[in-house]
Amino acid sequence: MKIGFIGGGAMAEAIVCGISSQPWIKPQDIYISDHKEKRCNYLHDKYNVNASVGAQSFIKSVDVVILAIKPQSAAKAIDEIKGLVKSDAIVISIIAGMLLTALEKAFPVNPVIRVMPNTPMAVGAGMSAIALGKKAEEVHGSIAEKIFSSAGRVIFVEEKLMDAVSGLSGSGPAFIFVLIDAMSDAGVKAGLKRNAAIQLAAQTVLGSAKMVLETGMHPAQLRDQVTSPGGTTIEGVHVMEQRGVRGAMIDAVTAAVEKSRAMGKK
Incomplete structure (x- = not known):
């Protein structure tokens, strides 16, 4: 499995910290894109993962795309990659407030999943809620669960409850x-x-x-x-x-x- 992150901020790092210690994935199969070269160098040096300015070098080959970008930057970042993602790649969004309908419009052929994690993932004690999109099946949900349970606990919820999750465990x-x-x-x-x-x-x-x-x-x-x-x-x-x-x-x-x-x- 190859996992690519769009965005290399604190939450992306928390997830990387969790999965990079797992036996089911190698650091060289983790890719991160961030707009700051200094941040990319830091992530590469600390976790031995691939980190670059821009996602063009990996976006076409990864099996899971994790959108870990701020809401105000989401539209531009999604426009840059939406035509490049593999048709069978799982798209997982941790973008606060972005609905599955909007994500499915941008990635119409992909299984899309929305996740609300929290920062204690950085110390292996996170709490994440997962909501599946229309094309996301049980096997896709299991992969998301595998990723986010590597650094904490996971529950599945209906998307209509994600705002409640955001206010309670997210904040x-x-x-x-x-x-x-x-x-x-x-x-x-x-x-x-x-x-x-x-x-x-x-x-x-x-x-x-x-x-x-x-x-x-x-x-x-x-x-x-x-x-x-x-x-x-x-x-x-x-x-x-x-x-x-x-x-x-x-x-x-x-x-x-x-x-x-x-x-x-x-």
Whole structure:
């Protein structure tokens, strides 16, 4: 399998980082195109993959094309390659807000798949949602799953839910970083050194998330397990509820979802 990336930004690098360590693909079968030569040199040197300014050298031969470009640059980049992609190549888009109908119009003979990953893929802990286009069959979905599960977890959803995915898991890491930063600030205020406070806060978030995923228990059940009657935790939970932390998180995700919907209508 040969995989070609159109765009060599942070998300493309996160995916490359995940798949380049897998036994089913060799670094020399990974191709990246980016408009900055300095970026290409960096990706080549770090991952030993093929990286070039422009996709003309590989676009006709790759089996999977991953569109990893910013929404504002998407139309121009797609126009440059849409007539060059192999007819049986799988086209996977991680372009925020770009609908399958638009992608299928540009690549009418290809199986097209839309994926919403997130940045924790860079450390093997990503979350990706996959929506299949009309010509994409189970075998094509399996290939997409293989690529994105190399650096995290994968779920399949209907495309109509992709805006919800974008607002929750796509934007979600930023919301969690804000919480980790705030928690570490509280640790510093209580007397901890900054590095220790960040480590305590970040590992607490990591461990809590792992408990949710591995136990299958509802977060509220797990919260109750650590909330002793008359203890320190219920005092903190009480303040969070008073200050509207839960409502703020719901509003933040909802705002991100609505922004994704608005981008899709442009």
